[in-house]
Amino acid sequence: xxxxxxxxxxxxxxxxxxxxxxxxxxxxxxxxxxxxxxxxxxxxxxxxxxxxxxxxxxxxxxxxxxxxxxxxxxxxxxxxxxxxxxxxxxxxxxxxxxxxxxxxxxxxxxxxxxxxxxxxxxxxxxxxxxxxxxxxxxxxxxxxxxxxxxxxxxxxxxxxxxxxxxxxxxxxxxxxxxxxxxxxxxx
Amino acid sequence: xxxxxxxxxxxxxxxxxxxxxxxxxxxxxxxxxxxxxxxxxxxxxxxxxxxxxxxxxxxxxxxxxxxxxxxxxxxxxxxxxxxxxxxxxxxxxxxxxxxxxxxxxxxxxxxxxxxxx
Numbered sequence: 001x002x003x004x005x006x007x008x009x010x011x012x013x014x015x016x017x018x019x020x021x022x023x024x025x026x027x028x029x030x031x032x033x034x035x036x037x038x039x040x041x042x043x044x045x046x047x048x049x050x051x052x053x054x055x056x057x058x059x060x061x062x063x064x065x066x067x068x069x070x071x072x073x074x075x076x077x078x079x080x081x082x083x084x085x086x087x088x089x090x091x092x093x094x095x096x097x098x099x100x101x102x103x104x105x106x107x108x109x110x111x112x113x114x115x116x117x118x119x120x121x122x123x124x125x126x127x128x129x130x131x132x133x134x135x136x137x138x139x140x141x142x143x144x145x146x147x148x149x150x151x152x153x154x155x156x157x158x159x160x161x162x163x164x165x166x167x168x169x170x171x172x173x174x175x176x177x178x179x180x181x182x183x184x185x186x187x
Numbered sequence: 188x189x190x191x192x193x194x195x196x197x198x199x200x201x202x203x204x205x206x207x208x209x210x211x212x213x214x215x216x217x218x219x220x221x222x223x224x225x226x227x228x229x230x231x232x233x234x235x236x237x238x239x240x241x242x243x244x245x246x247x248x249x250x251x252x253x254x255x256x257x258x259x260x261x262x263x264x265x266x267x268x269x270x271x272x273x274x275x276x277x278x279x280x281x282x283x284x285x286x287x288x289x290x291x292x293x294x295x296x297x298x299x300x301x302x303x304x
Contacts, residue, residue: 012198012232019205019225028217035221042228050256051235052245057268058231065272066224073217073279077292084214086295092212100204104197112192114241116254121240125257129246139248141258142265150262157266164273171280 008048015041026081032070039063053142195236203229214294216282220275227271234260234267 018038022031039062046055111118132144146154190197206229209222238260246258286292289300 009194009198012195012202015202016198016205019202022218022221022225023205023209023212028215031218031221035224038225039228042232045232046235049235049239050243050245051238051261051264052247054231054235054261054264054268057265058228061268061272062224062228066275069272069276069279070217070221073282076283077217077286078215081213081215081218082293082295084212084293084295086298087212087214089212092208095211096204096208099207100200103200103203107193107196107200108190110193110196110237113195113236114239116240116243118237120237120260121257125259128258129255133248141246141248141255142261145258145262146265153262153266157270160270161273164277167277168280171277171284 004048008045011041011045011048015045026083028074028077028079028081029071031081032067032074035070036063036067039066053140195239196233199229199233199236202232216285216292216294217279220278220282223278224271224275227267231264231267234264 015038018034018041022034022038025031025034040059043055043059043063046052046058111120128141128145128149132141132149133139136144136148138144203226206222206224206226209225210219213219213222238257240254240256243254243256244252246255246261282292285297289297291297
């Protein structure tokens, strides 16, 4: 076992601990902070797994912007989670265990972790690795694939973000104008 | 042992299931969304795990390096992270609207007001 996999397992163990902590606590501010740590640790895991670009994005967007959005929501809603009466933890546990068991069963015949002979490395990846520096002319293969070979994916992504932006503005913009009317009525 | 060689996938599944548990068992909408985001991050880890090559390096061209990790999962997950945050933003603004209409972000109280359950 080399150092990489030791760090990998340690970080994943930290993530598991934080995940359990998020289940246990009821203070939503604490949940937002723990979620930020969870996200940052996952960025560390991505770095260990040689995915530098993903780690950058996760640290900036996942740990940063998500947390800010969550905190902004908390300023407008309650700070504490109330104990739920209608929820039965046993039902949730059964659902989770069955789903988890099925997923573990489903992944049990995957090629072992890090196997260079795995089918995922045999299809288009060798072409991206060997040809993209010559064809596109930039050393970062992830950027070449993102912006050129799979440029349409990125265009679709931009469309989704644009739509989400419009949705957020529609949801929160209407609220502001209505509040203004309410204020006028009070006056 | 086969089970031990897949540790990354198994921990990712465990984290995803903790996220799913939060979504199912929690009554607070903000916490539910946090659980959903946790599930999402676990799926990212699952995908990136598949791109790992033993002895490979970051997929940036370096003189003399022959073995790189697979860049394709990285690209897919880069897209997924950004889209994930966009959908989280929509979900959270929906929570703000719900909180304004019902005065609460707790599922039980919303159902009570609706008399649906």
